Amino acid sequence: MGHPFPGLEPLIPADAVLEKLADGTAWGEGPVCLDDGAVLWSDIPGNRVLRWHPQEGLGVALQPSEFHNGHTRDGAGRLYACSHGERAVLRSDDGGRGWHAIATHHDGRRLNSPNDVIVARDGGVWFTDPPYGLIQSKEGHGGEQQQDGCWVYRLDPHTGEVQAKVRDMRWPNGLAFSPDETTLYVTDTSRTHDPAGHHHIRAYPVSGHTVGEGRVFAVVAPGMPDGIRLDEHGHLWSSSGSGVQVFAPDGRRLGEVPVPETITNLTFSHLEPVLYLTGSSSLYRLSVSVRGARF
Structure with a gap:
């Protein structure tokens, strides 16, 4: 028998099996x-x-959650969340039991509905801010969009200042850094509400806190490139309507892990070579042969 995921032989063991760990999410x-x-x-x-734990199984960690979306950790292990309900980026210093807002406004106006977040090695908090929590009644409290656009921001860990770093995307969604932090990848999912919208991933050169001109890195179909993560070698792993699509650092599509539902987000475990996937209704696990980049 051939490899279960053609084109991904160096990245996924030949005996890897996609496991469903939990279901029941809307x-x-x-x-x-x-x-x-x-x-x-x-x-x-x-x-x-x-919350899913290997020994304890499935449980509820927080309810109500003020419509949390993306989560991440920083180098110290603190948790971060994007809240549609609070229109804010939140941080937890106690493993997710308590949360407080660290970014709520830009230029004196409320954020739209922060969607996904990553933390760079220097402690800068980067996040996307599309309008989903404002325009979808089941994903937030609604409200008026006060920002002039939907941008990618950086929160300075020392001053607390929120600066718009990417302004040329329609609805930025998922984001991730290359392993060396010289490239920022951002997905645009504006096609969710506009047939003429985008479903691609853009790449931006980064030098310090400065972001250069972006380019289209890859177009994802079917579906959208919602969440993305990179492995230690710079391969980009993207959610899509048919599973997880994997791209080489030069943008070539290497292969796909088929999944029987739309994949939304993904993350590499920092404890073992494992990739976790969230689908529209389920949580999955897949053994891999690579470690994730920290972001």
Whole structure:
């Protein structure tokens, strides 16, 4: 028999099997791995954060959650979340039991509905801000968009200033850095509400806090490139309507992990070579042969 995932032989073991760990979400997003082996992820319409643990199984970590979406960790292990309900980026210093807002406004106006977040090595918090929590009644409280656009921001960890770093995308969604932090990848999912909208991934050169002119890195179909992550060698792993699509650093599509539902987000475990996937209704696990980049 051939490899179960053609084109991905160096990245996934030949005996790897996609495992469904839990289901029952209305729309799952934002998985993040904890030091005890648990995975947290969001059920946005359910207004809750779920927790799966290898020994303890499935449970509810937070409800109501103010419509958490994306999650991440920083180098110190602190948790971050994007809240549609609070229109804010949140941080937890106690493993997800308590949360406080660290970014709520830009230029004196409320953010739209922060969607996904990553933390760079220097502590800068980068996040996307499309309008989904404003325009979808099941994913937020609604409200008026106060920002002039939907941008990618950086929160300075020392001053607390929120600066718009990418302004040339319609609805930025998922984001991730290359392993060396010289490239920022951002997905645009504006096609969700506009047939003429985008479903691609853009790449931006980064030098310090300066972001250069972007380019289209890859177009993802079917579906959208919602969440993305990179492995230690710079391969980009993207969600899509048919599974997880994997791209080489030069943008070539290498192959796909088929999944029987729309994949929304994904994350590499920092404890073992494992990839966790959130689908529209389920949480999956897949053994891999690579480690994830930290972002």
